[in-house]
Amino acid sequence: MELIVFEKDSYYKLMEETMVLMYKVIHEKHQQIQSATEEEHDFLTTEQALKLMGLKSKKRLYILRDEKLIDYYQHGRRKLYSKKSIIAYLNGQKIV
Structure with a gap:
């Protein structure tokens, strides 16, 4: 088993980048679902x-x-x- 050590600032920066990416993906998926729903209600x-x-x-x-x-x-x-x-x-x- 290997132990990986991060500096505190690097860890928070990595978490922030991960959260931004996650929110972006969720927003895009939400837009796709909304577009599909609008097409159904034509x-x-x-x-x-x-x-x-x-x-x-x-x-x-x-x-x-x-x-x-x-x-x-x-x-x-x-x-x-x-x-x-x-x-x-x-x-x-x-x-x-």
């Missing part, structure tokens, strides 16, 4: 989609949906709109 209700697009009329939203310009999902009578699809549509309408 669905918007009709009201949320209207608000995101700045529309007042449901008819315009229905036209965009029927022309397949934005993606939607249907479960029974309930329709949910893809947030990514709406944002992509809005970005495609940008005038440069």
Whole structure:
């Protein structure tokens, strides 16, 4: 068995570097989990989609949906709109 001896200052510096690295890894993992959770919740209700697009009329939203310009999902009578699809549509309408 070998005994390794550190100076007090070196030991504290090593511990500090270890803690900084550990916090950095934990923060990155937390960000990854948060991003994955946001991707899972990509669905918007009709009201949320209207608000995101700045529309007042449901008819315009229905036209965009029927022309397949934005993606939607249907479960029974309930329709949910893809947030990514709406944002992509809005970005495609940008005038440069």
